[in-house]
Amino acid sequence: MVLDLYSGLYFHIGETEKKCFIEEIPDDTMVIGKYRTQLFDKQTNSFLPATPGLGMHVEIKDPDTKIILSRQYGSDGRFTFTSHTPGEHQICLHSNSSKLALFAGGKLRVHLDVQVGEHTNNYPEIAAKDKLSELQLRARQLLDQVEQIQKEQNYQRYREERFRMTSESTNQRVLWWSIAQTVILIVTGIWQMKHLKSFFEAKKLV
Amino acid sequence: MERLVLCVLSVFVSQEWFVVVAAFTQSLDSDFTFTLPAGRKECFYQTMKKDASLEIEYQVLDGAGLDVDFFISSPSGHLLFSDHRKSDGVHTVETEEGDYMFCFDNSFSTVSDKLIFFELILDNMDTDEDPDDWKEYAHGTDFLDMKLEDIMDTINNVKARLMKSVQIQTVLRAFEARDRNLQESNYDRVNFWSVVNLTVMMVVSALQVYLVRSLFEDKRRLRT
Numbered sequence: 569m570v571l572d573l574y575s576g577l578y579f580h581i582g583e584t585e586k587k588c589f590i591e592e593i594p595d596d597t598m599v600i601g602k603y604r605t606q607l608f609d610k611q612t613n614s615f616l617p618a619t620p621g622l623g624m625h626v627e628i629k630d631p632d633t634k635i636i637l638s639r640q641y642g643s644d645g646r647f648t649f650t651s652h653t654p655g656e657h658q659i660c661l662h663s664n665s666s667k668l669a670l671f672a673g674g675k676l677r678v679h680l681d682v683q684v685g686e687h688t689n690n691y692p693e694i695a696a697k698d699k700l701s702e703l704q705l706r707a708r709q710l711l712d713q714v715e716q717i718q719k720e721q722n723y724q725r726y727r728e729e730r731f732r733m734t735s736e737s738t739n740q741r742v743l744w745w746s747i748a749q750t751v752i753l754i755v756t757g758i759w760q761m762k763h764l765k766s767f768f769e770a771k772k773l774v
Numbered sequence: 775m776e777r778l779v780l781c782v783l784s785v786f787v788s789q790e791w792f793v794v795v796a797a798f799t800q801s802l803d804s805d806f807t808f809t810l811p812a813g814r815k816e817c818f819y820q821t822m823k824k825d826a827s828l829e830i831e832y833q834v835l836d837g838a839g840l841d842v843d844f845f846i847s848s849p850s851g852h853l854l855f856s857d858h859r860k861s862d863g864v865h866t867v868e869t870e871e872g873d874y875m876f877c878f879d880n881s882f883s884t885v886s887d888k889l890i891f892f893e894l895i896l897d898n899m900d901t902d903e904d905p906d907d908w909k910e911y912a913h914g915t916d917f918l919d920m921k922l923e924d925i926m927d928t929i930n931n932v933k934a935r936l937m938k939s940v941q942i943q944t945v946l947r948a949f950e951a952r953d954r955n956l957q958e959s960n961y962d963r964v965n966f967w968s969v970v971n972l973t974v975m976m977v978v979s980a981l982q983v984y985l986v987r988s989l990f991e992d993k994r995r996l997r998t
Binding site for chain 1: 960
């Protein structure tokens with residue numbers, strides 16, 4: 569059963585380069601990331617499949633920029649985390665090559681696949697554990713999908729509320745600052761006039 | 775035996791990329807959000823099969839000007855689409871076999887980083903479906919096979935629509951993120967420039983008074 573699992577999206581990464589992706593997710597959501605690396609071989613002018621000794625360092629930060637996962641994986645890796653706070657999580661990858669010679673002048677090709685929420689469920693496992701028939705399994709999958717959509721909607725509602733608060737706060741500040749500036753201008757003008765008048769009077773010019 | 779199960783399970787977990795559960799839907803999608811530094815170009819590649827379709831939708835979520843260059847080229851190197859300084863775009867490509875390359879270019883900007891979101895929707899990716907795979911893992915028997923077909927069709931229908939909902943949600947989320955970033959930078963700008971304005975006013979008024987006074991000080995000395 570030879571399957572080309574990651575026949576999907578890939579990109580190139582330099583030796584010390586760090587590539588980061590942002591995932592905006594609701595809380596209590598599981599995220600599974602899988603990557604596969606290939607190294608460019610100058611001799612054959614193609615990308616070699618798996619290169620041992622070439623690892624990737626994965627670092628995941630939560631919305632408060634606190635690091636929730638920081639681990640070294642091999643040339644093929646799989647990382648998982650579950651969000652505890654809703655918001656923008658950052659997934660960063662950079663290569664940690666132990667053999668610099670391999671990299672010299674070459675590029676590393678990284679195939680990446682990130683799955684969020686309902687897509688992380690392992691249905692054969694669920695079928696086996698709960699002893700479901702095929703129909704039940706499909707219904708369960710639909711339920712999971714709908715649940716994920718609902719979670720996303722709730723998160724969006726919370727985000728929209730914060731957005732509205734920021735907008736209203738900005739509007740208010742613009743209004744108050746304008747009024748304050750006008751008042752200050754008038755007060756400063758009056759002060760200037762008064763001060764200069766008393767100054768000229770003191771100097772017996774008027 | 776265990777290796778076979780593991781192999782099969784790992785196929786299942788990557789269901790986005792290898793649709794073994796093909797009976798449900800053949801649409802695959804993935805989305806990514808990343809920061810494109812100023813003056814840089816980032817390229818991504820997607821392996822496609824013949825006669826599939828690739829839809830790419832991108833948006834600039836943050837970064838002064840909210841614009842980026844974008845182009846997509848076929849496996850043979852042909853430039854298929856090219857956008858110059860757009861803030862969002864959608865392109866659909868009927869694909870041939872090979873790796874398609876699409877790039878985001880922020881070279882025209884020297885200071886501002888762009889936050890870019892893109893979504894790939896792939897259709898008709900699998901040419902060899904196997905619709906009954908889940909039967910191997912499910913337990914029990916289903917009676918009334920003919921009714922079952924109808925139910926299965928409805929379920930597939932619902933699943934396809936739900937996936938569409940998820941895609942739309944993803945896009946809406948990107949729009950909201952962009953608007954939110956815009957608002958937050960407005961807020962910061964308002965605060966900053968108000969304080970600057972206030973300081974300038976104070977300084978200028980004090981300076982004016984001082985200058986006027988100093989003019990008259992000199993004259994006074996001249997008279998005596």
